[in-house]
Structure formats: C-alpha cells, structure tokens
Amino acid sequence: MAPANPKSGAPASSARDVFKLLTRGSNRKSAPASTAVLPSAGAKANPQLYHDQVRGHKRKRPSQDAEAPVAEDLPVVDFFAPKQDEAKVDKKRPKRQTSPERKPAQLLSSDECRHVLKSHRIKVTLMYKPAEPQTVKKSKKKKSKVADEFEELVAQSKKGEKKQLNPQPLESFSQLRGQYGLSRRVAENLVHQGFRQPTEVQLGSLPTLLDPSVALQEESGLQDGVDFMAVAPTGSGKTVSFLIAAINNITWRRGKGGKHGLEAVIVAPTRELVHQIVNEGNKLVQGTGLKVVGMRRGTKPVIEEVNPPEDDPEDEDDGDAADSESDEDNAAPKQKKATYADILVTTPGLLIKFLSKQKRTLSTVKDLILDEADVLLDPLFRDQTLSLWTSCTHPSLRLSFWSATMGSNIETLVTSTIQTRAQSLETTPKPLVRLVVGLKDTAVPNVTHKLLFTGNEAGKLLAIRSLIRPTAKDDLKIRLPFLVFTETIERATALHDELRYDIPVSAGGSGRIAALHSGLNDASRSAIVRKFRAGEIWLLITTDLLARGLDFRGVNGVVNYDVPTSAASYIHRSGRTGRAGREGGIAVTMWTHDDIPILKTVANVIVVSERQAGMDKEEESAVPKWLLERLPDVSKEERKKLKKSGKRRTDHKITSTSGVERQKENNRKGAIEASKKRKKQSNGEEAVNEEWGGFDD
C-alpha cells in the first residue's frame, strides 16, 4: 500500500510538544516560513488521497496526462461497442446521443474498472433497484413489487450482500468532454480553476452521473439514470461533482430543445455554505447562459417553465455569492421581482417557506441535491427537507445525497422515502447507487491529529493562549489561521471575550480574532467570513455551524476547544483543514476529565484516520494504546442525551479575570514600540519591520 499522505511530525505526547508542533517551535530561524509544509501553502499537484498499488494488476493504459487541458480532444479510437442490450432500455426516455464533438468512448474492461476503483479505495454499491416491469399500487394493504424488492434489498443489506458495481472511472478530466459529452464551456471553466486531476469522488461519480449509459453499460437497468449517494472525505471535491452533474443535465436537455426553468435545487444546511456553493457554481457556468442563484430572504424564484430569459442586469446580485456575503444580506427584505434561476441553492427553511406561502410545488426540478445530506435528514432539518423532497414532483427527478458521513439510519431513511414517494406519485423510482471513498470507514487521513489533555477548563485557556502567543517571530504567520470549535454559542462568545486582547495591537490586535455563530446577524456573519477568507482574521472561534462544508483554503489547523460530541462532528470539524488532499493540517482536541465518557468516539476516528494514512507505528499515534484500551465506550444514556441535544455542557463559563489587564499590557507595549519607532525616525534611522514581530520573552 502506498498512502498518499504519510504523516509528518514527531509524536507529541505532552502539551509542550503539541505546542511545538502547532507553532513549529521557536528555533525555526533556519527554516523560513515559505518552506513550511502547510495546507495553505499553495496548490497541491495531486488532490487524490489514495493511490494504492493493487496486486496482480497492471494498468493497460497509463492514466492520461494530468496536465492535459480539459478541452483537448481525445485520440480517435476505433472501438465503441456499447455492451448493453439496447432492447432492455426504457424506450420512453430520450437516449443520450453523442454530440458532434463527442468522441467514441475508450472504455476499460470491468476488471480494469474494478482495479482502478480499488486502487483509489472507492466502493460502489447498488443499494436499491426497482423490479421490472413495475406494478406500483397506491393501496396500503396490497404490497407492490417495489415494496417486495425494497424489503429484499433491506434484507440483503442486513446480511451485507449488496451488489458491488464497477462503473467506468474518470481517469482524467479530458474524458469529461471527450467521453461523457460535457459542454465545452463548462470543461473550459473547470480548467480555469486550475484543477489537473479528478479527486476520488469525482473519479468515481462523474461518469455515472453524466452518462450512465456509458459508465454503467454492463449493468442492466441502470443505464437510464440512477439516484446517487456519495460518502467521501471532507475537502475531496464533492461540490464540483454535484455541480457539474447538474449543469451537464441542464445543458444536455436544453441542447435537445428542452424548456427553460428551474431545473436543479441544491440544499445545504447553512447560509455560509449556500453562498459558497453559488460561488463555485457561478465559476462553472460562466459563458453557458445558466444562472445559479442563492436563495435569500425575499428572493422569489421563478418556478415554472419560461421562455429563454433575457439577461437582466437587475438580477445580477441574486446570482452572485461574492456580494451575497455582504452587508446587503441583512438589509430588510425589499420587494423584489421574481428571480430566474436554472439552479437554485438554498437552505431548506427558506425555500419551504416560499413554497408554502405560494402553495406551489417544484414541478420543473429534475435534480434535487442534498449537500451535507446527513444533517439535512437529521431531526433538526428532517421535516423541512422531506417536505422539499415531496415538493419536487417531476417523475424523472434525480436525487443525490452528499456528505463525508452518512449513518446507516440515514441510508434507511433515504431508501424508504424513495419508495414512499414513488408509491404516492405512482412512478418508478430510479435505482439507488452508493459510492464510498475510503472503502467503509470515514476518516480524515491527510490531517495530523492530536489529543491534548489539559486537566481542567483553566488548562484549556492556558493551552490556547500558548498557541496564539508563540515565542518565535513569524510563528503566527506560519501556523495561523486557525479555526477553534466550541460546543455552544455562549462558550464561543466567552472564549472570544477572553482571547480578544491576546494578539497585540501591532499585530492587528483584537481585529485578528473573531467569533462566528448563529447568534449573529447575517451581515456580521458575512463580514467575518469575508475577513477570514481574506486572511485578516487569524483565529476564528466558532460552533459546529462552520463545521460543515466550508472551504477556507488558508486554514492551517483546527482546535477542538470542546470535544466534539459525535464522530461525524469530529470528522467535519477537522476536515476544515487539509482541503483537496493538502497535507500539513493539524487537528488538536483538548480534553479534560469531564470528557472521558465521550472521548472514545474521537479516539476511534483518529485511529482509523492514522491507519488510512499508513501510519502504522503505535508510538506515532495520537492515541496511545493504553488510552484507547482504558477509555470507556460511550454509554447508552450518554448517547441518548447527546442525540437529543447535541450538547454536554450546562456550564458555559470560560473564566479569567485578566482580559482587561491584558488589554492594558498590550496598549502599554504598543505605546513603547511606537515611541521607540518615533525616536528612530527622528534619529534618521529607517523603521524596520512594520509588522508585529512577536513578544520579546
């Protein structure tokens, strides 16, 4: 096995070692900042997490040149022999046809597909396949064939017997255009983003989503399209996968003379994530005439079919996430005219509110995409999400579910909802295919994990202070920015109050630290995100609000000031660093005696992550064997409690009385520095190093 991201850094068992690692020590004078291997240090040549050697397999064709531009044509080959029985394919749906620019597919054999997928630790499974021919009855008493089949699949899955599939993998982006008919503009837009190689989730999902008749041609009954569930690590490029799939479906239908209208809805749990997806979408649709719009308060999306819309400059700000992360967000909802969108990105609540007010459904939507699907189907959002799902009444609706974590309860909910919906609409559900990257265990393999025992709450404060008060000159610039996660809004605010004056005025002062949580208004939230992205804020204290989906490329590390209460929470929080396969990110989890009842959950994820990264040596592990063995399993009561509230703490206090004192001290130091500078200038000496250079101690 050749792990893509072997761990770096020496084992650090004590708090001191961890801080050395965090700040890269104070003796780094010989190693300039630019040489540090940090996740924010630039583009990663290969964003793939896994490329194992699979025994006994020699790839017949080398992977295509990673540098090859997407729009480049593939060499013409003389074999294109779809193996599926044409007669078996449903005649009612229009068949995909090769466009003039589309080249015949250069397909791998099933065995080769299996090897490529295996080498990237990708597992594709058929979760559900409706019986053929379909007999769906509305009657509750009489069981339909769909129900029989569903039960059979559930029974099979309980026995672990789901059928494994070997779809064609996407070995190079150039295949998107050549083999799967992606529009030229979208392909060029992808190149513009500087992506060279598909990530695992893109490699495993895009062929099936773009053209199942090619990707799954050996599988009877699947070539007509499938519903899709993807479970792939944080930062592995799921957004591009679902956006390209949605965009391609629209351009393909429009190319065949299909009507205009809202065709895809992407649902995400937070406003910040909605903005980010709109931004990504807009980069991909440039020049295609498609509009990606983020739903905001007051937005009235056009939800019926329309004539091709003229470009309306007044609509512009509705589709642009860059400025939707602006103060405008918080403006009182003004009376807006209807907004045309091809792809609408929304939180579930906003769209549901609009639909129920209007008493309307989403009859034109053919793609419903749930990003962070496990959260959207969790009790907090479940009713809204299911209600949105029910509103999408188009018979050939394609569903897709994306997350880095997907519990089996969510999978069961998805399969049963698909079945119920099909029965109520008297339609045939699509087969459901699930892709898992990392085989079965979800983990964060390209991040260095650390567990830090701090004794008590006071110890945590001390620990985090050492993090932001390093001794070396450039350390802040090297290791920060950091994201710090707390359990509640109150704790995030309290910690912010505590640390506010810890960065001296000469280094930017209190402006370098901020707290972001759902208690803030939209404008403040947007402003903080913008400043954090711009590198103005170095330490962002937050709650699980920011744990999901947000892609801050500059984040070098994550601190769990409070132990996450579930494996999923740990995975998503620590996945905010090390995006797109970048190495060098660090995730530190501080724990005290109080955390022992739940610590094993986190410890287990760390162990799996380390194993996936090929870090086999026990002494290198962040979780010593003795600790893992002694930590108790999370009790039933604890689990129940956590499930109910997601919180453990009743005491929100993070106390210290020295905040004001520190502010005074920093002001005093700032005044001395300024006076020294003035003296030098008046002596004719040049002012050296305008920036803060660290504490003198």
Ligand SMILES: Nc1ncnc2c1ncn2[C@@H]1O[C@H](COP(=O)(O)OP(=O)(O)OP(=O)(O)O)[C@@H](O)[C@H]1O
């Ligand atoms: N093929 C690629 N090559 C390099 N970078 C890529 C590629 N595809 C996507 N990226 C970049 O990877 C980063 C992470 O992507 P994205 O946010 O889609 O991850 P994700 O899988 O949705 O993660 P999460 O589970 O945290 O939401 C983004 O900055 C994106 O631009």
